[in-house]
Amino acid sequence: MMMEFCADPKALEGLQWMACYLTTPKHFQFYFSFIIVLTLIFVTAPVVMLLGFGGALARRSDFLPLKLLGNVYTSMVRGVPDIIFFLFVPIAMDQGIEYLRHKTLCPEVTEPVYRGNDFVVCPPAKMPLGDAAQWVHETWGFVLAVIAFALVFGAFAANTIYGALDAVPRAQLETARAYGMNDRQTFWRIHLPQMWTYALPGLSNLWMILIKATPLLFLLGIEDIVYWARELGGSKTSFFEYPHPDWRVWYFLALLIFYLTFTWLSEKVFNRLTARANPGQSTMGNMGQNLRLEAGR
Amino acid sequence: MSCSQTIADYALRSIGIGLRALPKADITLCEQAVLIGSGMFWNLYFASLAVITGFFFATLLAVCKASDNPWLRKPAEWFIFAFRGSPLFIQFFFAYETFVLLPRVGFDLPLGFTTITVETSWLTKAWLGALIVLFLNTSAYTAEIFVGALRAVPRGDIEAAEAYGMSGWTRFRRIIWPTLLRLAWPSYTNEAIFLFHATTLVFFSGFPAWRQEGDALYYASYFAEKTFNPFVPYPIIAIYFILFTLLIILVFGAANRRLNRHLAPEARSRISYKPQIFR
Numbered sequence: 001m002m003m004e005f006c007a008d009p010k011a012l013e014g015l016q017w018m019a020c021y022l023t024t025p026k027h028f029q030f031y032f033s034f035i036i037v038l039t040l041i042f043v044t045a046p047v048v049m050l051l052g053f054g055g056a057l058a059r060r061s062d063f064l065p066l067k068l069l070g071n072v073y074t075s076m077v078r079g080v081p082d083i084i085f086f087l088f089v090p091i092a093m094d095q096g097i098e099y100l101r102h103k104t105l106c107p108e109v110t111e112p113v114y115r116g117n118d119f120v121v122c123p124p125a126k127m128p129l130g131d132a133a134q135w136v137h138e139t140w141g142f143v144l145a146v147i148a149f150a151l152v153f154g155a156f157a158a159n160t161i162y163g164a165l166d167a168v169p170r171a172q173l174e175t176a177r178a179y180g181m182n183d184r185q186t187f188w189r190i191h192l193p194q195m196w197t198y199a200l201p202g203l204s205n206l207w208m209i210l211i212k213a214t215p216l217l218f219l220l221g222i223e224d225i226v227y228w229a230r231e232l233g234g235s236k237t238s239f240f241e242y243p244h245p246d247w248r249v250w251y252f253l254a255l256l257i258f259y260l261t262f263t264w265l266s267e268k269v270f271n272r273l274t275a276r277a278n279p280g281q282s283t284m285g286n287m288g289q290n291l292r293l294e295a296g297r
Numbered sequence: 298m299s300c301s302q303t304i305a306d307y308a309l310r311s312i313g314i315g316l317r318a319l320p321k322a323d324i325t326l327c328e329q330a331v332l333i334g335s336g337m338f339w340n341l342y343f344a345s346l347a348v349i350t351g352f353f354f355a356t357l358l359a360v361c362k363a364s365d366n367p368w369l370r371k372p373a374e375w376f377i378f379a380f381r382g383s384p385l386f387i388q389f390f391f392a393y394e395t396f397v398l399l400p401r402v403g404f405d406l407p408l409g410f411t412t413i414t415v416e417t418s419w420l421t422k423a424w425l426g427a428l429i430v431l432f433l434n435t436s437a438y439t440a441e442i443f444v445g446a447l448r449a450v451p452r453g454d455i456e457a458a459e460a461y462g463m464s465g466w467t468r469f470r471r472i473i474w475p476t477l478l479r480l481a482w483p484s485y486t487n488e489a490i491f492l493f494h495a496t497t498l499v500f501f502s503g504f505p506a507w508r509q510e511g512d513a514l515y516y517a518s519y520f521a522e523k524t525f526n527p528f529v530p531y532p533i534i535a536i537y538f539i540l541f542t543l544l545i546i547l548v549f550g551a552a553n554r555r556l557n558r559h560l561a562p563e564a565r566s567r568i569s570y571k572p573q574i575f576r
Contacts, residue, residue, distance in 0.1 A: 080538050081495070
């Protein structure tokens with residue numbers, strides 16, 4: 001990637017210096033981390049929808065334990081900050097899995113896993129194994145992050161979908177019944193298709209929240225855009241190839257612009273989708289414009 | 298060490314009163330509960346001050362955004378878009394790095410009876426710097442709620458006010474503003490709750506916790522790190538947050554009843570504890 005004239009950075013000036021500075025291998029890692037963020041969003045979104053449907057349907061279920069589970073799941077994000085879940089879920093999952101592996105792989109160890117201020121499992125139970133490659137560790141961390149994001153936003157989505165299923169006019173469902181449809185047919189042919197119109201404003205908002213939650217990857221120890229912005233922006237002495245003063249403010253400005261562009265584009269797309277979903281539906285036209293769940297930041 | 302001793306040592310630790318050293322070994326349940334509870338002081342401080350000050354700025358922003366004058370409308374629109382379209386986490390980082398770059402100077406602020414020296418370095422401290430970011434952030438979110446409510450104020454109300462000879466400021470203060478608040482209140486309650494939850498970000502986002510005086514999540518993650526056991530501190534902090542969230546709902550519910558007290562019971566808007574999407 002390095003250009004010819006970048007061979008001796010100390011001799012460079014102005015634009016050339018900047019061009020070389022912005023194409024260092026570290027900067028390519030920074031640009032790559034944007035892809036990590038986008039991957040997180042696009043991998044998480046379908047899982048969020050699945051969990052959302054699961055949660056909403058569980059809450060509507062007639063089977064009491066399932067209903068209870070759905071209720072707990074949908075209300076958990078309303079009382080407890082999402083950041084606590086982001087910190088808790090990955091480490092809890094990690095320890096839970098290691099504990100189960102410890103119990104099955106090393107049954108001969110009788111000491112408890114929590115010893116004083118430590119969590120000790122036998123070496124073969126480690127996740128990933130101690131001698132695993134660096135990328136395995138990184139991927140594992142990323143998978144845990146995806147699970148944490150999916151769980152939290154699944155709960156938000158379940159709230160939205162539950163509300164949307166509730167908002168479909170009862171008369172529509174009664175008409176379906178009058179036409180002789182059974183439960184299953186009513187749900188798949190009438191209830192679910194009509195639900196989308198009501199869910200779209202909430203889901204578009206959820207998408208925005210999901211975008212805005214991605215910098216929290218940093219809290220999970222993943223080398224994301226926040227990590228690289230701090231790393232690259234920090235002042236570099238003349239000991240470095242490209243010395244510069246503290247530029248973190250500019251790096252964070254770049255991140256702000258990235259997020260603003262992303263949410264702005266998303267809003268455009270969702271406005272189109274809403275316009276397409278609305279014709280033929282007897283709903284309040286601009287519903288959801290001002291009635292959104294402003295959850296995450 | 299008994300639990301009452303722990304309370305004496307750590308109950309006010311987050312504001313610098315009590316034992317300086319945090320517990321390091323043999324951490325008890327009591328120590329975790331007391332210190333995390335002590336940290337709630339900062340969450341309440343940030344949330345209450347930001348919500349109260351943000352309320353007034355949000356009203357101003359909402360009026361500007363709903364105005365016909367582009368010189369008022371455009372800046373308000375941009376401000377609201379900038380703060381609602383970007384992550385609060387990045388806003389914190391950006392604000393902190395900006396504040397750090399400011400020249401370190403002090404201004405004398407005469408208050409009549411005394412003079413205090415305002416220093417720009419205060420901006421790099423969480424108590425002021427993070428508060429300003431939260432204030433601006435909640436103002437933007439609240440303004441968007443208020444704009445929606447402002448557009449929903451019934452035309453008849455305004456025409457009736459004009460028929461009574463009210464105009465300008467009087468009409469706004471007596472008719473538009475109370476109705477706006479009544480319409481916006483259920484959504485505004487949610488905003489207050491989520492802002493309260495967002496205060497947990499402060500000490501993870503550049504603003505350093507001076508002498509380990511942090512918020513509830515700062516201590517909870519400290520314990521999770523020290524004990525390697527996340528199953529104790531995080532449920533404790535979750536309980537604290539659920540309790541205070543219920544308290545917010547209680548206080549805002551009381552305000553909601555007052556705002557609706559002139560209406561027939563069936564016309565009153567209730568605060569639903571579901572997301573405000575289909576109202």
